[in-house]
Amino acid sequence: MTAGDGHDGHRDDPIADFSRWLVDVEGVVKTVYVAGSGPAVVLMPEMPGISPDVLRLARWVRDAGFTVHIPSLFGTDGAYPTVAENEKVVRRACVSAEFRAFAGGGTSPVTAWLRELARRAHAQCGGPGVGAIGLCFTGNFALTMALEPAVVAPVLGHPSLPLDDPAGLEIGDEDARAVRERVTRDGLKVLAYRFDNDRWCTDRRFAAYRALLGDAFDGRVLPGSAANTAPPPFFRDMVGTPHSVVTAHFVDEDGHPTVTARDEILSFLTDRLLPAERCEDQARS
Secondary structure (H helix, E strand, O other), X not given: OOOOOOOOOOOOOOOOOOEEEEEEEOOEEXXXXXXXXXXXXXXXXXXXXXXXXXXXXHHHHHHOOOEEEEEOOOOOOOOOOOOOOHHHHHHHHHHOOOOOOOOOOOOOOHHHHHHHHHHHHHHHHOOOOEEEEEXXXXXXXXXXXXXXXXXXXXXXXXXXOOOOOOOOOOOOHHHHHHHHHHHHHHOOOEEEEEEOOOOOOOHHHHHHHHHHHHHHEEEEEEOHHHOOOOOOHHHHHHHOXXXXXXXXXXXXXXXXXXXXXXHHHHHHHHHHHOOHHHHHHHHHO
């Protein structure tokens, strides 16, 4: 563990190395945790919230040369994911007006707020654009955020909505057409990850993404046998399947498939967000 990284596996994370930014979009105010320098990357939490594992990923993004922004969307920020408290978090999110957890709901309204966050982050941080990483409940949000022109590097981590349709996509028809047009017009690539035996993010869902986006969708599948076998209790008891490739089910061992996935995500962001001359300077250092 790196000193001050806040991750020891079984404790809450105080998030002491991030600043807090209150973002008001048309009267909806949310806390955003910010750290680093360089182009902006919006990292959205997975269920049940901004866990120590999500923060570990955020620090990797920060240390790769980006200003990471983590919006607080649900749950208790920094809390280690147990079962008792977080059953309530899931239930509240599923009925919230901000989210569309089930088939037929279309695009989650919170993505409009997230697109405005991306616009503001881009204005503050500069660079060619913004990266967006969605995880689990927020996995598809990274794709819908691509309706904002500033978002040029979307990463879909085990997108799980709609919960009741393994072949469905959490996006309305009009937004789906607009995203497909944007991807085609601007040559965007969409990077995505899942485990092969994940029952919340299935091969049928990845097939639906390919049908929508064609060759622009780069869906990568890891063997479920590679998943961390001792994740936090929420993932062990409630998720109950290999799921969170670069967070709860990550295995920090050299050459491990989840480490490779983490490094691929960082390379994807670097290729699209860091100016070429800076990448050359880093390579020489």
